[in-house]
Amino acid sequence: MSALLDGLRVLVLEDEFLIAMDVEQLCRDNGAADVIVAGTLSGIDLDGSPGFDVAIVDLMLGGVSTLDLARQLRARAIPFVFASGYSSTDDIVAEFTDIPMVPKPYSGADLIGAVAAVAGREAAPQA
Template sequence: MPPLLDGLRILVLEDELLIAMDVEQLCRDYGAAEVVTARQLTEVDEQELPSRFDAAVIDLMLGGVSTLDFARRLSRAGMPFVFASGYSNPDEIEGSFPDVRLVTKPYSGDDLIEALAAACGRAKAA
């Protein structure tokens, strides 16, 4: 059985460097072909997102800036993603993104990978 993220190209939006590095390594360990991390939304070229990436892991706040508008654009583009955040009010997320998993920090690597794989249609959501 191939790894859960086998061959996928993943975008990681995370402003805490150590967490970003951990998530990048996790994705690679689970077979991701490419993992790109960005610490600010300004580092992301939205025009190339759907063609360059298969899925994304998004922190809800990057340097104090909400990523919800960015997530809405991803959703409209049909790009699967999960939220990974220490954000403590999931109601706003569930209201705007009922089908998107919120993996709360501190999270286990398995939880994050399973949520991401499920978003990509590769595994059953827990």
């Protein structure tokens, strides 16, 4: 039986250090081939990136919105999920209705299920 994220390259945008470490380990434990963690938007260059198969995006990094980066991910057809404590913003409801939101605090199973689903691996678990 293969892991849900087997072989995937995952970008994790998370500014809370302990959460970022947990998510990185969770992705690796579920078979991710590579996990890149970024706590700020500086240095994130999707054009020059090594390539990602899927991303986990917190809505705010150090008080800065990640919605522009989410738009770039969408334009490049890189699947992603939002994983954030900011779950009720109008911008997301209006523009990203098709993107799963995994609200904090989340279980590891919920997050990995959502990531696997957008990556075409398995349906997200039902709440």
